[in-house]
Amino acid sequence: MKKVHNFSAGPSILPTEVIQQTANAIQEFDGMGLSILEISHRSKNFEKVVAEARQSVKEILNLPDRYEVLFLQGGATLGFHIAAMNFMKEGGKAVYANTGVWASGAIKEAKLIGQVDVPFDSAASNHNHIPEVDFKGNYDFAHYTSNNTIYGTQYHYTPKSEMPLVCDMSSDIFSRPLDASAHALIYAGAQKNLGPAGATLYIVDKELLGQTGRKLPVYMDLQAHIDKDSMYNTPPVLSIYTCMLTLRWIKELGGLEGMEKRNSAKQSLFYTELDRNGLFQGHAVESARSWMNPTFRLNDDQLAAEFDAMWKEAGISGIAGHRSVGGYRASMYNALPIESVQVLVDVMKEFERVKG
Numbered sequence: 124m125k126k127v128h129n130f131s132a133g134p135s136i137l138p139t140e141v142i143q144q145t146a147n148a149i150q151e152f153d154g155m156g157l158s159i160l161e162i163s164h165r166s167k168n169f170e171k172v173v174a175e176a177r178q179s180v181k182e183i184l185n186l187p188d189r190y191e192v193l194f195l196q197g198g199a200t201l202g203f204h205i206a207a208m209n210f211m212k213e214g215g216k217a218v219y220a221n222t223g224v225w226a227s228g229a230i231k232e233a234k235l236i237g238q239v240d241v242p243f244d245s246a247a248s249n250h251n252h253i254p255e256v257d258f259k260g261n262y263d264f265a266h267y268t269s270n271n272t273i274y275g276t277q278y279h280y281t282p283k284s285e286m287p288l289v290c291d292m293s294s295d296i297f298s299r300p301l302d303a304s305a306h307a308l309i310y311a312g313a314q315k316n317l318g319p320a321g322a323t324l325y326i327v328d329k330e331l332l333g334q335t336g337r338k339l340p341v342y343m344d345l346q347a348h349i350d351k352d353s354m355y356n357t358p359p360v361l362s363i364y365t366c367m368l369t370l371r372w373i374k375e376l377g378g379l380e381g382m383e384k385r386n387s388a389k390q391s392l393f394y395t396e397l398d399r400n401g402l403f404q405g406h407a408v409e410s411a412r413s414w415m416n417p418t419f420r421l422n423d424d425q426l427a428a429e430f431d432a433m434w435k436e437a438g439i440s441g442i443a444g445h446r447s448v449g450g451y452r453a454s455m456y457n458a459l460p461i462e463s464v465q466v467l468v469d470v471m472k473e474f475e476r477v478k479g
């Protein structure tokens with residue numbers, strides 16, 4: 124197989140050994156003589172997988188006992204709605220920070236459930252920074268998006284909040300240590316840092332549930348999933364299996380401290396070159412730069428065809444920018460090795476040598 128450097132924004136790169144082990148389980152799972160695709164989710168063999176995945180999240184985050192871990196479906200998009208439905212009281216209101224496309228999506232969904240105020244908003248500068256967010260006032264909950272996958276900005280602090288704090292962590296979960304216990308709810312689609320599309324991770328403080336006075340459809344009710352150990356209905360079996368393997372991989376590499384070291388080295392290598400190289404500029408202001416999704420562009424767009432030919436020739440895949448920002452986005456999720464970042468940096472240097 125040709126070596127491809129996978130900078131895709133999502134679904135995205137997974138550890139090679141995790142993909143190999145997933146492939147093996149599709150052939151035959153756990154000595155059962157069957158594929159993992161064709162077994163009951165109620166079999167002992169699969170119950171072990173869900174239990175390990177949930178336990179690993181608790182260990183990696185060092186979660187207090189009041190937290191529960193669930194692997195549901197629907198992506199972060201359903202998470203927008205589940206978050207609001209489980210924390211917004213009847214006739215209540217919530218406060219949100221708008222820092223990008225996904226934050227705006229979360230706000231739109233919450234408005235279907237109740238009143239939403241947005242006192243923090245970076246839209247006027249095309250979401251190139253993170254406002255100083257400090258949630259105050261009489262709201263049922265506060266919501267932010269820790270990493271803005273499309274604009275390439277990231278909170279480098281946990282916002283203060285006087286009310287239960289909810290976060291969409293889809294694109295930077297497990298990329299570095301985080302204060303999970305400051306949150307009432309964290310949710311994240313698997314397909315950025317955790318596994319294949321299909322599973323969505325929920326980490327919830329169960330002591331804060333059941334206070335809205337709402338009747339919820341069962342799938343939207345986090346308590347219903349907790350009561351059934353994350354197996355209320357058929358879960359996304361294969362996606363959870365791969366998530367479980369990725370969580371093992373994270374633990375083997377030193378947990379969140381290990382991930383932070385790995386990701387810090389990558390972002391430093393990349394941004395050092397971006398700042399040094401006169402042909403490029405970044406989208407995000409320095410203090411808000413994302414470690415996961417650096418966004419950048421050429422100062423002279425007319426050079427794009429030549430630059431594109433060079434990185435493609437080097438085996439780089441997936442760095443075309445999102446249409447709302449333009450330019451390039453080099454996503455560097457946990458599984459991306461630093462060698463791939465070095466290849467991109469070498470291409471940028473070579474491009475400067477030829478064009479500069």
Ligand SMILES: *Cc1c(COP(=O)(O)O)cnc(C)c1O
Binds near residue numbers: 291
């Ligand atoms: C990718 C992404 C989403 C959308 O996730 P789906 O699983 O496709 O619904 C939402 N929020 C963030 C921060 C994302 O990166």
